[in-house]
Amino acid sequence: MKHTSTICAELEGFIKREEMTLHHFAGTSGINAGTLSGILNGNRPIAIGQLDRMTYAMGLPEGSLYDLYVDEFFAPQAPHWRRLRPFMLRCAELKKYGCIQRISNRLCKDFWHISGIFNTAEILFEKGLYEAAAILYESVVDSEHSSHMERLAISYYRLFQIYQGDCRKGYKAVIQFLPYRYRLPEAYALNGLLLLAEVYAVRSSWTEVENYADELSELAVKLYKRQVWKSDDFNPDHPLVYYYGKSYLFKAASYEYRGMFEEARNWISQYADLSWFEGLDQQGLDEVNKLKSLAEANFINLEIKAGDRNRIPEYVCFLEEHPDEIVEGLTILLESANRYHFFIDEILFKFSYKIEQYGNVDTDHRLTQRVATNSYPEKLSYNLRCSVFFQNFAVYNFRKGLHREGIKNLLYSMAISVTLNNKEHIFNSMVMFELYRRFASDQQCQTYNNLCRNLWDHEKVNILGGSNRVYV
Structure with missing residues (x-):
């Protein structure tokens, strides 16, 4: 059964118009003549690399045939992820977001494809292809029926990361993410709470900053008591001491920006010397020293804000x-x-x-x-x-x-x-x-x-x- 009839028709039409032989086109495209013959006869599917070489040989812009490829990808049934994922990656690289959306819409009709959609979204995110990844995370959110699934929480977290700088979508992403912040893997939860504090600090919403700083501190303390640094499975973006210290830094900032200097001083003292923290590697020690330096500067900040000009030099x-x-x-x-x-x-x-x-x-x-x-x-x-x-x-x-x-x-x-x-x-x-x-x-x-x-x-x-x- 032919799976590539429309693309084959385009190719056959091109060869005829250009008065080329199949072998000539094979030489131009770099695709074996026997392989081309099998494709034209409907006996073998087109790989994405072959489609790109055909497109180039036909003098068309990259991705010009992708819309046709989407339709024929699903004839007679959805392809295996071994072929589908490379195609979606190419669509993301060429910003063919409409193709990704169409594929996602088709796949979401079958619950068993949600795992593949999520895994592909994670690959796209890691490669920095955020707009394409967002389409797939949105599909997971719309299709996932169990609110307790970890991939649902991670999808909301990723959308929060992606849209945090968008004035309209960012607010929606924050609201959607909030109920799922503790359903994340703990390393992600640390980052999520830190990101919440940072985003609300940018908006000068100091009550929210203080709330999420408290949650971050509580989570960091809980993980510290469990000595999670001894586990190879615990791999946050930063050492645990970083999150602990940052929680108090944001707490101090929330009071400082509201002019409550004495309260701010008390919270600064909480991160001024964290050398007692166990499980510190060199990266952790560096963070302790950075926090100590910030604390020293912030103590001076408060005195200058209170009018002490002698500390200015x-x-x-x-x-x-x-x-x-x-x-x-x-x-x-x-x-x-x-x-x-x-x-x-x-x-x-x-x-x-x-x-x-x-x-x-x-x-x-x-x-x-x-x-x-x-x-x-x-x-x-x-x-x-x-x-x-x-x-x-x-x-x-x-x-x-x-x-x-x-x-x-x-x-x-x-x-x-x-x-x-x-x-x-x-x-x-x-x-x-x-x-x-x-x-x-x-x-x-x-x-x-x-x-x-x-x-x-x-x-x-x-x-x-x-x-x-x-x-x-």
Whole structure:
């Protein structure tokens, strides 16, 4: 029975139009003439590599025949995963997402294929082919009948990772993931709780940050008591001490950002010295030292925020030795300077080269999907810190009467906040802009209007259901 009639018809038509022999086409495509004959006679299926070589020999763009291939893949019945998975990988590489969706829709009619769909999604995720993986994870979520299946929890977790930077899908992914966070394998659960704390920190939702930091601490303590580091099956992305320390770091941050400095100091002390932690390898020791260094800096942060200017020279030395902390450090110095009415021009000049870099962060305010990687949460955190820095720098400029410069920095902050969907910071930027609008140039007003329009283009989806464009 012929399984490739449509593709064969395309191939036969091409050979006839080009007045080629089968052997000539075999030489051009690199496919054995006997194999080609078997394919044309319907006696053997087409492998994906052979299809790609045929497509190239016919002068067609890569993947041009994939839509036809999907239909004939299922004649007379669904193919084995040995052939199907390589095809789906090629579809993902060529961004043929429609083909993946069609295959998934067909396979989901048979419950026994869900395991293969999930395993393929995991392969795609590991290869960084996130959009294709998301299609398959969505299929697992829609088709899995048992809420206790581990692959269902992992699918929700992966969708959370993939969509965390998407302003609309990200919120839905968080809500869907929450009930499944403790049905994950424990190593994934640690990452999931950490990611929840990070995502809510970017949104300045400090009550939620504190809640998930508490859950992360409780899970880390439970695993520590079980001495999980002795098991070869326990392979989280980071040492256990990292999650334990991070839980207290987020806890301290939630109090610090709300101005509750004494409470923040108590929580900082919880991760200041974790050398007592058992089961530390070199990576774990490195994390302990990083947390210790952060704690020392954060203790100084609190004193500077409380108005102690005598600690500033020491803190500047720390920032010079730890350039990754400069944006956070400058923000703290600006907050203190604005609150207690002093100036730090010499320090800002010293780090002016870094400030210039902060103005070049990703401010794509089309609000497109952001895909998770291992470094993605750190990128979100970095962008958040840049947004806060520029808001404080704008206030500092306004205090000095540098209104155009202040508005420039305010617009930097707003652009970054829009990409993060941090409504608190967006609101702050809009209020300050309106207060100083009379000092803005025409170009600055146009930039502000463009940011507002892009923000509305996203928000109207939630407010109006995405229907009927509203012009403002």
